[in-house]
Amino acid sequence: MIQTARASITRGWSMWGTAVIGLLFANKHFRLYPDLNTGTLTRLRANNVDTEKLARASIRHGLYRYLRHQKPLDEQVLLFEECIRKYPLHSNGQIDVPKTLADIVESSVGAVFVDSDSSLEAAWRVCQNLLEPMVGLENLMIHPTSELMEICQKHGVKMRFEDLWEETRCFDVFVHGELAGTGCHPKKKEVARCRAANNALPNVYRIIADKKAADAAGQNTDGELIHKEDAGVAIGLLLFGGLDVVINDW
Numbered sequence: 404m405i406q407t408a409r410a411s412i413t414r415g416w417s418m419w420g421t422a423v424i425g426l427l428f429a430n431k432h433f434r435l436y437p438d439l440n441t442g443t444l445t446r447l448r449a450n451n452v453d454t455e456k457l458a459r460a461s462i463r464h465g466l467y468r469y470l471r472h473q474k475p476l477d478e479q480v481l482l483f484e485e486c487i488r489k490y491p492l493h494s495n496g497q498i499d500v501p502k503t504l505a506d507i508v509e510s511s512v513g514a515v516f517v518d519s520d521s522s523l524e525a526a527w528r529v530c531q532n533l534l535e536p537m538v539g540l541e542n543l544m545i546h547p548t549s550e551l552m553e554i555c556q557k558h559g560v561k562m563r564f565e566d567l568w569e570e571t572r573c574f575d576v577f578v579h580g581e582l583a584g585t586g587c588h589p590k591k592k593e594v595a596r597c598r599a600a601n602n603a604l605p606n607v608y609r610i611i612a613d614k615k616a617a618d619a620a621g622q623n624t625d626g627e628l629i630h631k632e633d634a635g636v637a638i639g640l641l642l643f644g645g646l647d648v649v650i651n652d653w
Contacts, residue, residue, distance in 0.1 A: 419513030458504035
């Protein structure tokens with residue numbers, strides 16, 4: 404009963420924290436970049452409030468040590484610590500993140516906000532260090548899936564994901580009918596899909612370049628055929644036109 408009550412309280416603080424952190428960063432970015440378009444501001448906020456960003460804060464400040472938890476979380480934390488060494492700022496969806504770590508940060512911020520009589524200024528003053536480092540325009544990242552879709556849409560090529568999760572725990576990405584990338588993960592389907600998109604990004608421009616070269620070659624071939632047909636018509640007109648002149652003279 405006590406554990407259930409504590410879990411309920413933690414979820415309540417976490418709900419407050421989720422909303423407050425989003426508002427804190429929205430306010431911060433709007434003041435830093437007053438002329439920035441809405442889409443980029445939204446992306447900046449998303450980069451600063453996502454689960455991995457907050458989980459990293461929990462690791463950096465050792466907050467998870469104060470949480471009553473079972474042994475599996477220790478194993479998840481160790482694996483997460485090992486993974487983030489490869490990505491100093493953010494993995495951009497490439498690793499599995501224990502959500503409990505992010506919940507700790509959200510609950511802490513939510514508690515501070517309520518305790519400060521719902522003051523955003525006080526919450527930012529207390530929690531700013533906890534939420535650092537802040538992602539700014541200079542290190543803003545685009546999610547691999549979004550980036551891949553934007554590139555394909557811009558260049559007018561089709562892309563699709565092939566879901567092989569049930570069989571192989573993998574996803575394939577096809578661009579213009581060609582296999583562009585593959586991504587796998589043993590536990591998280593969304594991570595496998597993201598890895599596939601990330602794996603496809605270095606290949607997508609080559610595929611697009613090959614498509615454009617093939618299209619250009621096809622246009623040149625069509626042009627040569629048209630020129631040959633025009634030449635044939637001209638020769639025919641000359642021959643039959645010349646014959647008509649001879650007949651008339653006769």
